[in-house]
Amino acid sequence: MKLKIGFFYSNLLNLYGDTGNVEILRFRAEKRGIDAEVIEVNADTKLTSDLMSELNIIVMGGGPDSGQKQMYEDLLHNKGSYLKEYIESGGAGIYICGSYQLLGHYYKSADGKMLDGLGVFDLYTRSFGVKRPRCIGNMMCELNPDILNDPVFRSISSNTDSPNSGYPVFNFMSLVGFENHSGRTYLGAQTKPFAKVIKGHGNNSEDGTEGVHYKNSIGTYMHGPIFSRNPHLADYLIGKALKLDSLDRLDDSLVYRAHSFSETLPQ
Amino acid sequence: MFFIYSLLAKLIRAFVLLLNRGSGFSLPGYVLLKLNPSILSSSRIKFKKGLILISGTNGKTTTAKLITHVLNSNGLKVIHNDTGSNLLRGIVSAVFMNTSLLGGFDADVGVFEVDEFALPALLNYFKPSVLVLLNLSRDQLDRYGEVDIIFDRWREAVSKLSSSSYIVADSEQEEFKELHPVFPGILKTFGSDSSLLHHTKLHGKFNAKNVNAAYMACSRLGFEKENITEKLGTFKAAYGRGESFVYGDKNFTILLAKNPASFNNNLDLVNSGKFPADTLFFILNDNLPDGRDVSWIYDIHPDKLFEACKNKNIFVGGTRFLDMAVRLKYAGVLYPDEDKEKNSDNLNNDLGVLIKKITGSEKIMDVLILPNYSSMLEIRKLLLGRKIL
Numbered sequence: 001m002k003l004k005i006g007f008f009y010s011n012l013l014n015l016y017g018d019t020g021n022v023e024i025l026r027f028r029a030e031k032r033g034i035d036a037e038v039i040e041v042n043a044d045t046k047l048t049s050d051l052m053s054e055l056n057i058i059v060m061g062g063g064p065d066s067g068q069k070q071m072y073e074d075l076l077h078n079k080g081s082y083l084k085e086y087i088e089s090g091g092a093g094i095y096i097c098g099s100y101q102l103l104g105h106y107y108k109s110a111d112g113k114m115l116d117g118l119g120v121f122d123l124y125t126r127s128f129g130v131k132r133p134r135c136i137g138n139m140m141c142e143l144n145p146d147i148l149n150d151p152v153f154r155s156i157s158s159n160t161d162s163p164n165s166g167y168p169v170f171n172f173m174s175l176v177g178f179e180n181h182s183g184r185t186y187l188g189a190q191t192k193p194f195a196k197v198i199k200g201h202g203n204n205s206e207d208g209t210e211g212v213h214y215k216n217s218i219g220t221y222m223h224g225p226i227f228s229r230n231p232h233l234a235d236y237l238i239g240k241a242l243k244l245d246s247l248d249r250l251d252d253s254l255v256y257r258a259h260s261f262s263e264t265l266p267q
Numbered sequence: 268m269f270f271i272y273s274l275l276a277k278l279i280r281a282f283v284l285l286l287n288r289g290s291g292f293s294l295p296g297y298v299l300l301k302l303n304p305s306i307l308s309s310s311r312i313k314f315k316k317g318l319i320l321i322s323g324t325n326g327k328t329t330t331a332k333l334i335t336h337v338l339n340s341n342g343l344k345v346i347h348n349d350t351g352s353n354l355l356r357g358i359v360s361a362v363f364m365n366t367s368l369l370g371g372f373d374a375d376v377g378v379f380e381v382d383e384f385a386l387p388a389l390l391n392y393f394k395p396s397v398l399v400l401l402n403l404s405r406d407q408l409d410r411y412g413e414v415d416i417i418f419d420r421w422r423e424a425v426s427k428l429s430s431s432s433y434i435v436a437d438s439e440q441e442e443f444k445e446l447h448p449v450f451p452g453i454l455k456t457f458g459s460d461s462s463l464l465h466h467t468k469l470h471g472k473f474n475a476k477n478v479n480a481a482y483m484a485c486s487r488l489g490f491e492k493e494n495i496t497e498k499l500g501t502f503k504a505a506y507g508r509g510e511s512f513v514y515g516d517k518n519f520t521i522l523l524a525k526n527p528a529s530f531n532n533n534l535d536l537v538n539s540g541k542f543p544a545d546t547l548f549f550i551l552n553d554n555l556p557d558g559r560d561v562s563w564i565y566d567i568h569p570d571k572l573f574e575a576c577k578n579k580n581i582f583v584g585g586t587r588f589l590d591m592a593v594r595l596k597y598a599g600v601l602y603p604d605e606d607k608e609k610n611s612d613n614l615n616n617d618l619g620v621l622i623k624k625i626t627g628s629e630k631i632m633d634v635l636i637l638p639n640y641s642s643m644l645e646i647r648k649l650l651l652g653r654k655i656l
Contacts, residue, residue, distance in 0.1 A: 018562075
């Protein structure tokens with residue numbers, strides 16, 4: 001058993017410490033005795049079906065405009081069809097900020113210019129430019145019921161001490177992070193959000209949704225990096241990637257404290 | 268009007284100090300800019316021998332202090348925002364604090380460090396004879412935005428400077444090459460050659476660049492190499508940037524580590540053994556001057572972090588000490604966190620508690636503190652009794 005992490009556009013889409021997500025996945029696998037390998041897939045990487053079939057989890061972050069310009073054509077023309085097939089067939093992955101937007105139908109900028117996306121997720125994104133403020137700040141969200149009721153997730157969240165063990169209390173329903181985006185994302189009618197916003201803007205600061213959950217893929221605006229204070233989410237995706245029913249417990253007392261503290265941060 | 272502005276600035280400063288509401292370096296400039304946004308274009312503000320502006324993500328304070336030190340040692344009267352108050356208001360304050368009571372203005376050179384976001388606005392009013400552009404890297408994305416955006420603003424601002432202006436820029440920053448075609452003056456670059464650095468007590472490649480930049484700025488003002496290198500020998504590190512002192516019989520050194528580039532640079536210094544230490548003290552705040560997004564700590568290189576912490580006592584403080592502790596855990600430092608006996612006492616948001624523990628420990632002799640910006644001011648206040656100078 002080996003966790004093979006496909007880190008897409010690691011050199012171009014790494015604005016918000018999202019490399020940390022890869023570091024954390026590797027750490028959480030290795031501490032359980034599971035081998036982990038990071039495979040960087042960049043604009044000059046030739047993707048093949050063989051290489052794709054080896055990956056069992058994909059991480060793709062957000063980048064500066066210049067980085068997104070450099071990878072956009074490559075994603076659309078070279079990598080897109082592979083990625084689409086991977087996600088449709090249930091491959092696990094997390095797509096953050098810029099890459100979350102690019103997996104939707106399109107991105108419409110403030111001047112009306114349309115940028116096609118891969119259309120894997122049923123959603124679109126609009127930017128209103130200076131007419132609406134950027135969505136910046138601390139976030140707290142509640143995971144959607146599909147994830148909360150998933151057998152893997154239930155096994156992870158039951159993996160805790162009794163309340164009087166002295167171990168920090170942890171709210172398995174909640175996610176904490178930091179968002180920084182100008183685009184507003186709107187989900188299709190049948191599309192499920194990844195989480196419900198408790199604090200912050202989320203997809204569009206209107207409908208209370210955050211991100212998207214589709215098969216075993218998650219799109220989100222949450223940085224932090226997202227896995228740093230949400231170990232339950234990292235473990236859920238590791239479980240999905242390796243098709244495990246349960247995972248051994250790791251000592252997360254520090255992380256639990258950091259998570260609980262983050263819930264109290266002002267937006 | 269100049270006389271009134273000048274008097275007003277001093278009155279405001281006096282009031283701030285009287286009411287004990289801070290150092291009073293920002294408010295006078297803030298008020299004057301409200302009264303007259305283009306106050307810096309006043310013909311009364313004339314620097315006889317030149318105006319030097321320094322901007323970039325890291326190294327501003329040290330480079331500005333290096334230049335000021337060389338010029339002062341040569342007997343020049345320099346006006347310098349040495350408190351690090353580097354927005355427009357800080358520069359206006361520095362100028363009007365240095366006028367005479369009657370508004371007389373007499374200075375040979377102005378040396379100002381300038382916030383990278385504020386630089387384009389400042390260049391509308393203030394025409395430098397030398398502009399030092401140090402570097403641009405990720406810093407406070409929630410406040411500044413992406414590096415690309417800052418650089419685009421710089422390029423536009425620089426294109427409007429006169430042909431007599433002179434830019435000194437880092438040769439390794441790719442973006443700066445795009446300035447050549449748009450900038451009408453002369454642009455010279457500096458590298459990381461360390462031959463001048465050896466004349467100072469500073470260390471590290473990043474400081475070699477700061478020294479080289481300062482050298483080029485001083486040469487442009489007409490100083491000879493022998494003169495500059497001699498003055499470099501008596502330079503003392505700027506506050507929080509490699510300054511060392513004794514507190515409670517322990518040796519402390521503060522290395523400001525406020526963004527990924529400066530943090531990684533400082534870890535290189537620690538790992539090179541330039542600052543021998545048995546204890547590392549990390550402090551992470553998320554106050555307004557720091558930016559509230561702490562995700563940048565995952566751009567700290569995990570292997571460098573692990574190497575720096577090996578066989579050392581680790582203390583972690585600040586408003587986001589738990590985030591920093593988790594970052595250390597994922598670099599393999601504080602793991603397993605089950606080792607609670609050892610760790611929990613060393614992790615605290617209250618810096619006073621941690622300092623007490625450090626000074627009370629017989630095992631500890633040499634402490635390296637790596638704070639981000641507001642936590643650097645806080646720890647200086649605790650250990651030296653003052654935040655800045």
